[in-house]
Amino acid sequence: MSNDWWRTATIYQIYPRSFQDTNADGVGDLNGVRYRLDYLVWLGIDAIWLSPFYPSPMHDFGYDVANYCDVDPLFGSLDDFDALVSAAHAKSLKIIIDFVPNHTSNEHPWFLASSSGRDNPLRDWYLWRDAQPDGGPPNNWFSHFGGSAWSWDERTQQYYLHSFLPEQPDLNWRNPQVRAAMYDVLRFWLRRGVDGFRVDVISHIVKDAAFRDNPANPNFAGEGPDIARLAQTYSSDQPEVHDVIAEIRRVVDEFPDRVLIGEIYLPIERLVAYYGKELGGVHLPFNFQLLDARWDAATIANIIEMYEAALPPGAWPNWVLSNHDRPRIAARVGAAQARLATMLLLTLHGTPTLYYGDEIGIGHVDIALERAQDPWGMREPDLGVGRDPSRTPMQWDASAFAGFSTREPWLPLTPDFATRNVATMREDDMCILRLTSKLLHYRHAHSALGIGSQRLLHASDHVLAYERLQGADQILVALNFCHDTRSFSLPNGLSGAVALSTHSGRSGERVPAKLELRGDEGIVIKIG
Template sequence: MPHSWWRTGTVYQIYPRSFQDSDGDGVGDLEGVRRRLDYLVWLGVDAIWLSPFYPSPMQDFGYDVSDYCDVDPLFGSLARFDALVGEAHAKGLKIIIDFVPNHTSNAHPWFLASKSARSDPKRDWYLWRDPAPNGGPPNNWFSHFGGGAWSWDEQTQQYYLHSFLPEQPDLNWRNPQVRAAMHDVLRFWLRRGVDGFRVDVISHIVKDAAFRDNPANPGWTGEGPDIIRLAQTYSSDQPEVHDVIAEMRRVVDEFDDRLLIGEIYLPIERLVAYYGKELQGVHLPFNFQLLDARWNAAEIGRLIEKYEAALPQGAWPNWVLSNHDRPRIAARVGSAQARIATMLLLTLRGTPTLYYGDEIGIGHVDIPADRIQDPWAKREPDVGVGRDPSRTPMQWDAGQFAGFSTREPWLPLTPDRETRNVATMRDDDSSILALTRKLLHYRRERAPLNKGEWRLLCSSDDILAYERVSGEERAFVALNFCSEPRSCALPTTAGATITISTHGGRCGEAVGTVLCFRRDEGVLLSSP
């Protein structure tokens, strides 16, 4: 397969509510994104992925879509979107948008029609079922946001399925009319110039035809959110989903060099099936393995090897460290190891996705009880599922509201925002922002890093080391996962020089067969 832009580039995820407010309402918008394009060019990313901006009642902040072919006034307008796409393309940036096919808002005209009567032509566009013999829900499925996954409709005397909020009814993807309508949604945005889609919960869109009960989860300990009580055997990852995705891929392939990404939280052996037969599924099934991995050299090394070995012939890998649903990397591993994680992300084989704010090291942000926004956190307040700490505003300068807005933002800023911001850190060569930019630009310029092969050299004694090779050109990466100085014998690096250190300095330093590390240090070496 040729090296398309998405194979050699870096994707940067933007949560639009939290990137830049252009109109002073405390919420980010598309015009705010447009005004920050020069920063993204300076940083060195290649594509922007925008989380949902569609019209929505905002019960789940845009993942409850009431119109797939427009922009919510909170974020702007179609004209603003077109301006963003045009200017991004002029600056060499691609635009990827979220596609939310599993469910709509309960305010979507399709659902309002479906709900109006059992005889309505759109009744079968959603998943309606009669009660169980005892009068209760049709099966035992749980919602991902707590409680049961079925809601009763008094008017039509049936239950409808919602895998998330009751305000997010699931579409029936076994209905060819639904598929055709959603394919037209894809074409609408492709014609407007988008370069690809990240498909939300793509493994969920087809359910078991018989709606059988899910079995108990043998790993459930009695704690945690409702959704983990049962194995999701029949409510997701059904065999028929791959035919549906192949149809979706054919629509995307009607347009030149476009990208299809799938959000899939599955073990590696099931994840790789989403590349599809003859690689005609999604181009990139999101690889979230680093989100839950134990943070040590041996574990990360094993994970990378397992993933690389499982990839189908010709499939292109990808890596993710953080996103809008999971704790940020700095919150998980600490600020020192966040630098190691950044070097790891940007030097592994495959397409990396960088989450906004990770480049300045935003970590956990405490959200006071009276400022919690996340509906999942409100529905299951005692199990630690809140996503708000991962969605706090980007911090641009040391001003009162960190340059994000002229008023109090919709979520709190970090306590150290006066120093943890772009304006302060971009002039500090020792900052994580400077490190991220160096790595992004070096990755873009060096074939071993953006398309070369990967080979493990060492993953023991707190050190992970690997080689990237393209033709005669080689690069080496060595990472100290320990908070103490370490050394490692790597004969293959003899005569190489240090190009980038996570600590700064050491550039141009020659190394022998033994590489010495400072605490929490990673180094990128170029071959002699």
């Protein structure tokens, strides 16, 4: 077994705009992350993943990058970033940052040059194409944020491709000069001490060379965002992307002990290809199967078995429950089952990624129309695709603005922030925050949960149970996915005591052969 740190780490995603404001502008910043490092140590986190903080016009809140090698003044400075890395490393915390290679801002100097004329040396750094004979766009591709993926440039009389907003033109990754420039970006941050990258929409960066029309999506039911109308056959997941990713990996491997993570929304059988030939791709292709899964024991068990069976030899699994683009887990399954979901995430085989605020059970936050910020939600307002509810500020205490800021935050807080906050919940031994911290520290203390094997034991009558095993360290996890009491019989020969429960009053309890689980209860049993 490799001793790569990311195999046993728990990654904690921070959306910097929403974590901690230290300069009273209602928006979080890098100094705010540094200010809260002790909390992350207390919680039991190993690595911090920061969503973009680069200079940007903020049409897509930093995913429209205008300069890959600096910090937007909204978030601080390069000195602030260096101070954060130094402070994090002093506390044995790793720093992972977002790398956004598919597109830049339309205000990036590269695009300003590319769009200045067809004869500009950087013209081929982006994807320009002539109009159809009728003047229409080159093909039928949709933007992920609604409407055509092509915008007309009047000055040069061609269309340019933007898989997201028109202000986010796609780079041409078939151009070796683009690749070389982007690899220098990676080295810039690696030299500053970052411990790895989460690569945004990595499966999109290479498009079909012939720009063929995408076929209709046979599963589209007639309602939903534009992007769902077509199968992304030619606009994403092209065979050549794996050669490019192998190059990216070689750059990252120039520096020891770094990790490469890929954002990839694909079925399991296509997802696992991103580990690469001879595992020379991304170390962790994000496994998002739980984000859309039906929340029941049989479905989750099936996902676990399919995923584990599909992993190439030597590949390391990973699990995600929430992120900045999808509804939070508590919004999807409710407060009681969110506790169960936390236990699932932090005991499964593989590296877990925990989204900020999930540890205090933030759920859906209603965003009034006048407070809406997300460009996708505003471009397709009737579809409920807005991502603002998943990006609301972290809630630290019961003071005005929840200790996040001294002024009105950029997005609203939860209505119950006076009780749903870190300071209050740290005093409640049975709340989801304390449960999360206990699970994380228990995970650190037991190699079975860090690197141990996994065996599915039971998946019926709403109960999912599995075993984690590493040498003499043996742990059993049992989860009740319904609101009523359910029972589960331990396999012959196994006995132990309850180490952790999502409910009160069970710690240390010896487990009988037939275990009774209360509604919404999950337990961790130390066998022996």
